[in-house]
Amino acid sequence: MAGVRVLVGTRKGAFVLSSDAKRENWDVAGPHFAGWEMYHLKGSPVEPERIYASQSNGWFGQLIQRSDDGGATWQPVGNQFQYEGVPGTHQWYDGTPHPWEFARVWHLEPSLTDPDTVYAGVEDAALFRSTDGGHSWQELAGLRGHGSGSSWQPGAGGMCLHTIVLDPRDPGRIVIAISAAGVFRSDDGGETWRPANRGLRSGESIPDEDAEVGHCVHHVARHAGRPDVLYMQKHWDVMRSDDGAESWVEVSGDLPTDFGFAIDVHAHEPDTVYVVPIKSDSEHFPLDGQLRVYRSRVGGNEWEPLTKGLPQANCYVNVLRDAMAVDSLDDCGVYFGTTGGQVYASADSGDSWAPIVRDLPAVLSVEVQTLP
Amino acid sequence: MIRVVLPVHLRDLAHVNREVQVDVVGEPTQQSVIDALEASYPMLKGTIRDPITQRRRAFVRFFACEEDLSHDPPDAPLPEAVVTGAEPFFVVGAMAGG
Numbered sequence: 001m002a003g004v005r006v007l008v009g010t011r012k013g014a015f016v017l018s019s020d021a022k023r024e025n026w027d028v029a030g031p032h033f034a035g036w037e038m039y040h041l042k043g044s045p046v047e048p049e050r051i052y053a054s055q056s057n058g059w060f061g062q063l064i065q066r067s068d069d070g071g072a073t074w075q076p077v078g079n080q081f082q083y084e085g086v087p088g089t090h091q092w093y094d095g096t097p098h099p100w101e102f103a104r105v106w107h108l109e110p111s112l113t114d115p116d117t118v119y120a121g122v123e124d125a126a127l128f129r130s131t132d133g134g135h136s137w138q139e140l141a142g143l144r145g146h147g148s149g150s151s152w153q154p155g156a157g158g159m160c161l162h163t164i165v166l167d168p169r170d171p172g173r174i175v176i177a178i179s180a181a182g183v184f185r186s187d188d189g190g191e192t193w194r195p196a197n198r199g200l201r202s203g204e205s206i207p208d209e210d211a212e213v214g215h216c217v218h219h220v221a222r223h224a225g226r227p228d229v230l231y232m233q234k235h236w237d238v239m240r241s242d243d244g245a246e247s248w249v250e251v252s253g254d255l256p257t258d259f260g261f262a263i264d265v266h267a268h269e270p271d272t273v274y275v276v277p278i279k280s281d282s283e284h285f286p287l288d289g290q291l292r293v294y295r296s297r298v299g300g301n302e303w304e305p306l307t308k309g310l311p312q313a314n315c316y317v318n319v320l321r322d323a324m325a326v327d328s329l330d331d332c333g334v335y336f337g338t339t340g341g342q343v344y345a346s347a348d349s350g351d352s353w354a355p356i357v358r359d360l361p362a363v364l365s366v367e368v369q370t371l372p
Numbered sequence: 373m374i375r376v377v378l379p380v381h382l383r384d385l386a387h388v389n390r391e392v393q394v395d396v397v398g399e400p401t402q403q404s405v406i407d408a409l410e411a412s413y414p415m416l417k418g419t420i421r422d423p424i425t426q427r428r429r430a431f432v433r434f435f436a437c438e439e440d441l442s443h444d445p446p447d448a449p450l451p452e453a454v455v456t457g458a459e460p461f462f463v464v465g466a467m468a469g470g
Contacts, residue, residue: 035381059431059465060381060419076385076415080423102424 004327005070005369006335007051008343009038012361014053016071019356021329023347026356032074033065040107040322040365041071047115048369052134054105054120062104064120064134077134081105081122084141090124091153100124100144107322109164113171119190121161125152125178127190140190143176148195148213155179155216155235162321163220167227167244175220175230175245180205182215183232185245199248204236204281218261219321220245223270231273231300233263233321238275240300251300256287262324266349267332271299274326274334274350276319285316293336295350309353310344317342322365329370337363374405374450375460382420382463386413391460400455402434403446420463435462 006017013031032038036055044050053065053074062081065074087100103123111117116133126144128137143149152159163177172189175196182197200215216235223229232239232248236259239248252258257277266272273296279287286292291310294303317340327333334350337343341360344353373393383390394408410417417423420432428434433442437451437459453459 034384057381059379059429060385061422061429062418063385063415079418082424 002329003371004329004333005043005048005371006325006343006345006356007041007043007053007071007365007367007369008337008360008363009041009053009322009365010337010341010361010363011037014038014041014055014071015357015360017343017356023329023333023345028357029071032071036063037104038364039104040367042108042110042367043070043369044110044115044118045112048371050110050115050133052108052110052118054108056104062102064105064108066134078130078136081120081126081128081137082139083126083144084139088144089150090159091151093154095153097150100126102126103158106160106162107164109166111171112166112168119164119166119174121164121176123158123160124154125159125161125181127161127164127174127176129190140186142186142191143184143193146184146193146195148181151213152178152181153214163217165220165222165230168224169227173227173244177217177220177232179218180216180235181213182217183220183245196245197248198246199241199250200234200239201237201250202235219263221264221273223265223267226270229270229299231263231265233260233275235259235281238263238273238300251296253296253301253303255294255303260319261321262319262336264324264326264334266334267326267328268330269297269332269349272297272349273300274324275303276324276336278318284318289314289316291315291317291338293334293350293353306346306350306353308351309346315340320364322367323363325366325368327368327370333368335366335368337366339363373457374400374408374454375457376405376409377460377462379463379465381465382416385415385419388413400450401447402428402441402444402450405450405461431466433462433464433466435464436460 002021008015013034015030018027039054041053049070051067055063089097092098107121109119120128127140165175167173174186185196218233228244230241238252240251260278290312293306317338324336334346339362343356
């Protein structure tokens with residue numbers, strides 16, 4: 001019987017939430033890796049029992065865990081993330097050069113075709129790839145080496161490569177995003193890269209309106225059936241690209257605030273997009289204490305608030321960049337986690353919501369696997 | 373045989389109890405003890421020392437015989453009581469946070 005498995009990374013461990021296709025009754029397993037920061041877990045699209053997880057903390061560093069049985073048991077694999085060659089420097093917050101230093105893995109993106117191939121986006125920003133199931137990692141150094149790397153500067157959360165978008169039509173095309181450098185695109189499997197930020201405006205932090213890099217992109221999502229259309233939640237502004245990140249236009253439209261972190265696209269409707277507006281860059285919580293997902297059915301600009309089942313008073317949580325996901329059941333499910341430890345699910349494309357769990361540690365990431 | 377006491381997170385990771393014992397080749401030092409520990413428990417590689425530089429992680433401390441040995445050279449001999457097994461070698465997560 002079809003079902004879903006929701007992979008939740010939190011500040012203090014990982015949780016696996018499972019349900020049948022009705023998505024009403026949930027089994028909650030965890031915490032796995034109790035006490036560790038679990039920035040991200042994601043399953044292989046071609047071998048769903050294979051799940052990769054990023055485990056870290058400030059004392060004992062980074063580990064990568066792998067499960068081959070759907071999250072029931074785990075084995076540590078490789079944790080050597082060595083920058084290629086002399087790492088060089090990027091800009092520090094005060095504008096001075098700062099040596100590139102590995103801190104943690106923010107995001108793991110399993111290949112769309114090979115369960116042993118997985119990409120890792122790390123802080124300080126770089127892209128690594130493993131082709132042996134996570135045992136060894138090699139940097140795709142063309143990204144940092146393409147020319148602008150020395151000018152990249154960290155965002156408030158660190159200089160992290162947090163988004164990796166693979167293209168189901170073309171394994172050579174990879175789109176990644178870095179805070180606060182922006183979007184970069186490769187068309188040759190990660191060997192060479194170029195900035196892909198045309199149309200982004202970041203006047204609040206970059207004086208040059210047409211700056212090639214330096215944009216604080218928070219997350220990028222796309223629909224698998226229409227990979228050239230990308231949606232972006234930037235620091236401020238919701239953006240859309242119709243040409244594979246060659247250029248971007250703003251589609252914030254009638255959103256009450258266009259600041260936010262998470263964004264995702266409906267599994268079956270390429271023009272249906274979800275965001276969670278956050279009040280501002282200095283107040284990371286929903287407007288007026290009302291937790292609202294906004295949905296556009298027309299690819300942006302026109303947005304409707306989705307409130308049924310969500311707290312509409314005294315709610316001051318945040319929804320982080322990797323903490324929203326969709327399943328691909330016939331009636332698309334939408335999921336998101338909050339810094340208050342709630343994971344909400346909608347089994348009807350966002351029309352109504354219910355909490356799966358209410359009291360987890362702060363949620364860092366949410367991914368969903370749709371199971372046969 | 374050197375007795376090593378691990379912090380909770382590393383015990384969980386290695387699936388061991390509070391104290392483990394390791395055989396050290398040559399003179400017991402911080403470096404040779406951690407080498408032996410990692411050989412017996414490969415999942416601990418990179419958690420006590422940086423996997424690239426092999427330097428002790430900033431928030432890890434080494435204690436023995438009521439002394440903080442963290443800033444001793446990695447190849448300095450360990451106290452005789454640790455070498456004989458009378459006292460354990462402690463790997464400790466430094467106090468941090470608020």
